[in-house]
Amino acid sequence: MTENDRDIDALVGGWLPIRDAAKALNVSPNRIKQLIRDHKLLGVRRQGELSIPAAFIVSGDVVKGLPGTLTVLADCGFTTEEALRWLFTPDDTLPGAPIEAILANRGTEVRRRAQAMAL
Template sequence: MTENVQDIETLVDDWLTLEEAARALNVSPNRVKQFIRDHKLLGVRSQGVLRIPAAFVANGAVVKGLPGTLTVLADCGFTTEEALRWLFTADDTLPGAPIEAIVANRGTEVRRRAQAMAL
């Protein structure tokens, strides 16, 4: 495991394997991989296993607002690890971490902040 992934491990409390994410979303593992390629989800390899933060999936679907935020972060040049670190690091002005705001249906403000970082 790389150092970049190790610090993400401490930020993200709960992870899903590729297979668990596929079951939670009621799709095939290959479809989950496509979601990752399309910036609808993010995943990291840890000890040879692809894992997705459990916070990205709720009620059988990708959390509303997450794909748009991931696209903005990718367009800003964020790597997967940088995007995960940003999403799960607390921001007192939100309050909470950006992923918490997205889950609470406050994704517009999160995307606005992500876009501002690109300027």
């Protein structure tokens, strides 16, 4: 594991391997991979296994507002790593990390900020 991987892991916290994410969403692992391809979820390899941040799934659903935010970040040219860092890095003006604001149903503000970064 690289130092960069450790940094991302420290920011993100918990990860769900694809099989666990599929079980949590009651879909197939292939559906999770499709959601990743469609920028509805972000997935990275952790210990050789494709995984998504555990914070992206709450009560059996993808967090409301996350897919739209991920699409904006992808459209702005963010790599998966850059998007993860941005989502999980605390921002005093929100307050908290963007993922925390999305979890608190403040996704519109998060997407507005993401769009502004592209300008």
